[in-house]
Amino acid sequence: MQNFDAIVIGSGQGGNPLAKKMEEKGWKTALIEQRFLGGTCINDGCTPTKAMIACAKVAHTVFHSKHWGVHSHSMFVDLPFIVARKNNIVSEFRGGTQKGLASDKVTVFMGTASFTGNKTIKVTGFKGEEEILTAPHIFINTGTSPHIPSIPGLEEVPYLTSTTILDEITVPKELLILGGSYIALELGQMYQRLGSHVTVIETGSQLVSKEDTDVAAVIKKMLESEDMQIHTGAQATRVYRNGKKISIDITAGGGKDTLTGTHLLVATGRTPNTAALDLKNTRILTDEKGYIQVNDQLETTEPGIYALGDVKGGPQFTHISYNDHLIIYKNLFEKANVSTRNRQVPYCMFTDPQLGRIGITEKEALQEGIPFKVACLSMDKVARAIETGQTRGFMKALVHEHTNAILGAAIIGPEGGEIMSVLQMAMLGGITATQIREMVFAHPLYAESLNNLFMTLEKPAS
Structure with a gap:
């Protein structure tokens, strides 16, 4: 020993x-x-x-x-x-x-x-x-x-995981993906861009289930604009070989369908x-x-x-x-007595454009009864995005109704994670939406658009 x-x-x-x-x-x-x-x-x-x-x-x-x-x-x-x-x-x-x-x-x-x-x-x-x-x-x-879900027939087909697919040296011609969260969408868009025809099958009513519905809708539209096929509210009931291909029977919206591809990626959690x-x-x-x-x-x-x-x-x-x-x-x-309570949890989904997230969502604010207002700015109103030709997505921030404290943000756009990090530091430092609105940012950065984001909170003159 x-x-x-x-x-x-x-x-x-x-x-x-x-x-x-x-x-x-x-x-x-x-x-x-x-x-x-x-x-x-x-x-x-x-x-x-x-x-x-x-x-x-x-x-x-x-x-x-x-x-x-x-x-x-x-x-x-x-x-x-x-x-x-x-x-x-x-x-x-x-x-x-x-x-x-x-x-x-x-x-x-x-x-x-x-x-x-x-x-x-x-x-x-x-x-x-x-x-x-x-x-x-x-x-x-x-x-x-x-995580490998219990779906009839799944164990009898040659499926891939987020680990094994990274060593494939032939681009899958038709890639079926079970799952509609961060790993599934990052890999799905990646292989679509490398030449696959990608189909995503998500059991929930929306992609990225933890996000607000408007965020999920923009992500879905963004991926569909690149010809990815997205099926939400779709339950896989059976997986089986179909000649040299793989087929998945699904039920969605009260109907039934069969999806077929050359490869299957299982990305349904961990x-x-x-x-x-x-x-x-x-x-x-x-x-x-x-x-x-x-x-x-x-x-x-x-x-x-x-x-x-x-x-x-x-x-x-x-x-x-x-x-x-x-x-x-x-x-x-160091006898610091620190804990996980109330620590910030920023994250980024590395689709293109990115989703950067910090703080609470609109759904969570409603559940907790927090009075809030929403600032929202489409990326096609952001000067830097227009100049670079990358105008998909939007900026969204939740602000406390009475204190103007920033409660959370979702940034879908070029360098969305970096823009989110600016707001994360503002939240940690107690910098309000009003202060960000009036702050001097270098022009023409994406971050500069945070001025305009919080200007959307201003009430029109009566």
């Missing part, structure tokens, strides 16, 4: 910096990783998808270059090159993670971790070798994996990676979906054991995982 001061299970964007900082503080620290160093973000999520989305954006721009007076007479999408470029970037980031952990002298174990007791971990290596580790402090950062942990050997509780239950300081129901990142449920974003590690670190080493 090897004794440590701390054990981190999972090499994600919360686990890695936490392990390094604890080692720097003099804690003997072990890090256990089942697959690749860097976690989902570097290996399967943010890094590879955004690298490939960038290539798809170039393809889209070239294909439509005549709109800018530039005529291209031929275009060829080299998917093997795009995948290789993605792999090189992933390899570089993964290598940087490995060097960083080595330089901080964190002890790394490659294998599967499972609890044999509350503070005892068995690590099973790739060749079956076993190590027993123990520590008074354990941090679970095992993340999530693609499942927590907790099964292999053998939590039954601990006092750690999970919810009905397997997410680890934690308090607002990220401690589980077993004192001294914490969970951070996606495995604990809640917002599943890399930046939240990173912030989780800061909360844990500050509380352990």
